[in-house]
Amino acid sequence: MRVRIFLFCVKLMVCAPGIANAHVSEQGFVLLLPTGIYTFAGVSVVALTVLALFALPPGAVRWLFTYRSVHAWKCPACRHVTSLLSFCFFAFLIYLGLFGSRNPLSNLMPLTFWTVGWVALVSLSGVFGNIWLWLNPWSGIYRLIGPQRPLMTLPQHLDLWPCLALLVGFAAFLLADIAPDDPTRLARFAAAYWAVTMLGVLVFGPNWLMQCEVGHAIFHAYARLALVRVQAPAGVGGPGWQVHQAGDYRLAGLFALLLLGVGSFDGINETFWWLGKIGVNPLEFPGRSAVVWPTLTGLIAAITALVAVFAGTVWLGMKMGGCGVKFTTAFSCLALSVLPIALVYHIAHYLTAFLVNIQYTVAALSDPFATGADWLGIQPFRVTTGFFNQIDSVRMIWLTQAGLVVLGHVWSVLLSHHIALTLFNSHRRAVLATLPLSLFMIAYTFLGLWLLAAPKGA
């Protein structure tokens, strides 16, 4: 019985598939850190930012998000070339998934999908913009073999509903499937998704990618936070200047909220608190197969609760501000202000897993067929988790994560105020209308820092 609950049996970082690598000492050291003081300081910073909004002149926040138009970089052929190259690499990954190493930590299929794609590239889109436009494995092929005009047109009222559903489905796969990092299983899922999407693009044209391809939706959402936008309308500005975009889908805000909901639950479901709620001994986690339904239920509940609470804050804010804007308009616009929080949660949550699994990725790149090759000349290469064994490095990692979380919330507070200024066209009304939202973000800062500090057992 003992091994079941070794110290190490407490998984310390993430239970996301393919990116899971636990280390107890990191969590043990985190519990020794004065995280209560750190949390108080972090929440205070966000609260002070809210207070500062009352004192700041109206132009100050607008100035933060000003931008300058620049010439768009027009080279559609370049994107098609990179997309085709990406497709070739994708096909190689599918091959490796089906026929390569059975170990997900030495197979590039799950490592690329989860560690490079889901963790790293998604994070980088908040800095470098929508890199998925360059790396998706469909648009290049469509350019080569697709019809001149779409055979059919997607109905406008479809909006982003398919992407919303796919995001929930993806999160369910990420959090509740019992073996999402199994190379073969993942390769089959990825290949099936690619085929369905390719078919959709061929029939409905590139709009399919915008409305029915969840990768585009995720990257597009976070790319709104990038400083620079190279495609038309191109520009450079304060991070978040792109939040309002011409021709936005009505459900873009709801999609941003779902991203935050998924990210939040991905942290909550590992905590002692959650495991206690679903009747699981956190020191004796029985495996993902034992908690499939509680996880799915929790995921849906977390998303629903977040959307409901957010809607409540917007409604209350509109009452306080006396605004004449439609609720749905305010909700859709203001919901985009949570994107910085969702992005920093994503980065902070996966940072520790990334530090370990990127090492496995490098090792697998050097030996993609797991035959003992050393293409990169890195042998003897040994993956290490030594940085979790020392309190100084653990403190540095934790403070980096916490700093990101605080920064993201400050960013969101400012962004929501900026959006409110545009919506309500009055500094006073904007401050009042976003006050409940600001309080919500202060509370969310606490939640984020608590998640980082909380003992975990799944």
Place this chain on the structure above:
Amino acid sequence: MPKLMTSRRSLLKGAAAGGLLTASPLVARFASAQSSAPIKIGFQQHATGIGAAYGRWYGRTTDAAVKAINEAGGINGRPVEIIAEDDGTDPKRGAEVVEKFANQHGTDVAFGTLFSHVVYGSAPAAGEQKMPYFVVSEGHHVASGKLNRYTLQPGITDVKSQVQAMAPYVSENLGKKVTMIFPDFAFGHDHRDFFTAAIEAQGGEVLEHIAIPPTETSFTKYFPKIPRDTEVLYHVMVGPAVLTFVKELGEFFGPSSPEIFGFIDSLEAVDLSSPGLEFLEGTYFWEGNPRYAQADQTSFDKNFRAAVGVDENGASVSDPADVSTYAHMFGCWETLHVIKAGMEAADYQGPQDRQKLIEAVEAMSDMAESDAHPQGPKVFNGKTHQVFGKQYISRVEGGKLLRVHATSIEDTLYPDEVDYTTMTF
């Protein structure tokens, strides 16, 4: 039931020959095999999930053992190939993995499972698939008789023998009045039950059992329950709060504490010189295999460390901060060598010889300390499918663990609870 052509005696002779074959560097690699096809060993690895950190070191040890075995000529002249499948540290997935080994990969045996709940979940599948299933989990589940004839644990001792073997040293050297602090669930209860019986058999007594709820992360409020006349505090706390437990225990007692004895499981792979663990100085730990190279280090331990890439402090040679799971991972090395010896004894040719392999392992008894068994000598009990071996007690001195006692194998023995050899295949 297929008629078995190999007698126990011939199997034992074969095992001896196998040992010689392994030891000889002159044997041409893979030259004498009737088939040059590799022996496929399915490695049920905790690559992800709660066991991932252990899985990483089990993987490194497994790779090193296979490299050593292949360099010495493989098994029956055939190279060994490891097929690692991730079980996600999940029992349901574990069973699927065993079925994949049998039906998809065509492995000869399955090996390497660590976490007990995965063993419980997978063993029935191994029985159904008639797949020899060599676990490295330390659980008492094999010897308790709850599994089946296809499941064996020949490379690592079980928790019952480990715990009971501590009692003589504790009672004779640390004290007879013991207070136990343990997490309040099955793992802690095992320690409570096994050790309480063992210390009473030594004339000692447990003054107080202090059960800590598994979700607890602060422990100071429990310490006043420790009776004042406690001579030895026995702790087996686990989980992320274990460092907090140690820190608070140190703050509670200050310089005047009773003797303190624990299981290294609590701090496996944790650097003992970490800030906050100063209180551990002078306390005692059970170790399955001493993490720090001792003054009388055997050449076997030295070779084992070199092969796996572990330094004299039990850390990775490429990162001194990357402390290994040294107290347990030798089990993979030794189990693979047992599989080799068993296959050579049974003249294993393919899956049709799986039953012969199990009988060959059941026929094993003494395993001498050697490069194949660097942790120490062992005795395998073919009836219970469980190996027994020396246990070590170490004292923290200067932030390192200094071995102060090695138990005898006899200290670890207990009456058989099952005879798997009477079960049909």
